[in-house]
Amino acid sequence: MQYRAPRGTTDLLPEEQKYWRYIEATAVDICRRHGFSRLDTPVFEDSRLFIRSVGEGTDIVEKEMYTFQDRGGDSVTLRPEGTAPVCRAYLERGMHNLTQPVRLYYFCPVFRYERPQAGRFREHHQFGVEVLGDSDPSVDANVIEVGWQLMSSLELQGLSLLVNSIGDAQCRPAYVEKLKGYYSGHFSQLCADCRTRLERNPLRLLDCKQPACQALGDDAPRSADHLCPDCQDHWDKLQRYLALMAIPYKEDHRLVRGLDYYTRTVFEIQPLQEGGQSTILGGGRYDALVEQIGGRPTPGIGFATGMERLVLNLKRQEINVPDEPKPEYLVASIGEGTRDAAFHIAFKMRQAGARAILSSGSRSLRGQLRQANALGVQYVVIVGEDELEREQVSVRDMMQSGQEVKPMAQFFEEMNKD
Numbered sequence: 001m002q003y004r005a006p007r008g009t010t011d012l013l014p015e016e017q018k019y020w021r022y023i024e025a026t027a028v029d030i031c032r033r034h035g036f037s038r039l040d041t042p043v044f045e046d047s048r049l050f051i052r053s054v055g056e057g058t059d060i061v062e063k064e065m066y067t068f069q070d071r072g073g074d075s076v077t078l079r080p081e082g083t084a085p086v087c088r089a090y091l092e093r094g095m096h097n098l099t100q101p102v103r104l105y106y107f108c109p110v111f112r113y114e115r116p117q118a119g120r121f122r123e124h125h126q127f128g129v130e131v132l133g134d135s136d137p138s139v140d141a142n143v144i145e146v147g148w149q150l151m152s153s154l155e156l157q158g159l160s161l162l163v164n165s166i167g168d169a170q171c172r173p174a175y176v177e178k179l180k181g182y183y184s185g186h187f188s189q190l191c192a193d194c195r196t197r198l199e200r201n202p203l204r205l206l207d208c209k210q211p212a213c214q215a216l217g218d219d220a221p222r223s224a225d226h227l228c229p230d231c232q233d234h235w236d237k238l239q240r241y242l243a244l245m246a247i248p249y250k251e252d253h254r255l256v257r258g259l260d261y262y263t264r265t266v267f268e269i270q271p272l273q274e275g276g277q278s279t280i281l282g283g284g285r286y287d288a289l290v291e292q293i294g295g296r297p298t299p300g301i302g303f304a305t306g307m308e309r310l311v312l313n314l315k316r317q318e319i320n321v322p323d324e325p326k327p328e329y330l331v332a333s334i335g336e337g338t339r340d341a342a343f344h345i346a347f348k349m350r351q352a353g354a355r356a357i358l359s360s361g362s363r364s365l366r367g368q369l370r371q372a373n374a375l376g377v378q379y380v381v382i383v384g385e386d387e388l389e390r391e392q393v394s395v396r397d398m399m400q401s402g403q404e405v406k407p408m409a410q411f412f413e414e415m416n417k418d
Contacts, residue, residue: 125308261292326355329354345381346381
């Protein structure tokens with residue numbers, strides 16, 4: 001039997017790592033400039049956290065969560081999204097007592113049982129940011145700025161920022177009734193999923209990817225046309241801040257996002273040619289979420305972006321990503337009794353901070369040089385019987401094809417200076 005990775009998962013191979021490390025380093029640098037701190041939460045949580053926060057009528061809860069009973073009989077769920085665990089940690093760990101707002105970022109795997117597709121697996125990975133404790137629209141603009149700056153810093157081109165306001169508990173119910181009335185008049189044209197959504201989650205009607213439902217969405221009532229005065233003021237200020245930063249965006253009345261906890265601002269970044277099914281980054285405001293899971297009313301906003309999808313777009317656009325550092329030195333041994341000395345020299349080189357490895361096996365010098373070439377190593381430190389007797393090493397520059405003999409003490413002194 002040959003074991004394989006489960007469907008919808010993959011191995012992150014060494015040659016792929018440079019893309020991940022590049023994205024992570026870029027994201028961390030941006031987060032630090034904006035005052036964010038890192039938070040890591042458990043891979044699994046109490047199932048009730050996601051049922052309560054994400055919403056019972058959502059596809060995530062009904063179809064996609066990995067939920068099971070542990071040996072103690074508790075129902076636990078592998079994390080299907082990152083925001084609810086951050087809010088749980090914010091409450092449980094007393095972060096609501098800190099100076100507000102609290103700015104957090106995270107990298108984490110998430111798990112959803114769905115059809116695997118390009119850039120999205122059943123186990124995939126997210127980078128996300130959350131800001132808790134401030135409802136001002138300038139915070140919305142700053143979070144959107146972080147996401148847009150990440151895309152710009154990664155040099156991704158051909159992207160579109162879509163923004164919408166879906167109101168709050170004051171104005172959304174009236175809008176939802178108008179939406180239901182509109183779609184009820186076209187009930188026969190709805191797909192099977194949307195007929196269910198009409199009663200259980202009407203906003204998701206606008207998010208359906210079926211062609212017939214998409215066509216209906218073009219003429220559906222627009223949430224931004226039905227905002228209460230407070231939501232309208234928030235929406236107007238957000239648009240003004242985006243204009244001040246000269247961040248290009250489009251208002252998209254169909255944008256609602258897929259989770260129940262969103263209020264007011266929602267946004268996505270998409271490739272121009274591929275649309276919503278290839279969304280790279282998405283997020284929004286969730287001012288009622290902390291209260292829903294047992295805390296005081298606490299405003300919040302954030303976004304998440306899929307690491308796999310970012311890597312896919314970096315490759316598609318052939319963006320040059322720095323290679324991971326390779327070993328700089330290979331220590332080669334020649335002759336009887338030199339292997340231990342070569343081993344010790346490689347050890348001392350690493351202690352001095354060099355990237356140094358010992359050659360493999362009992363190859364000839366030519367074989368060891370071929371190994372250095374195959375690994376892309378620039379210098380080969382040759383340890384032979386003559387070198388040991390004279391307390392020297394021979395250093396060959398594989399790029400320049402030159403070789404120099406140095407006293408061992410001088411070699412290590414120079415290395416320590418570097």
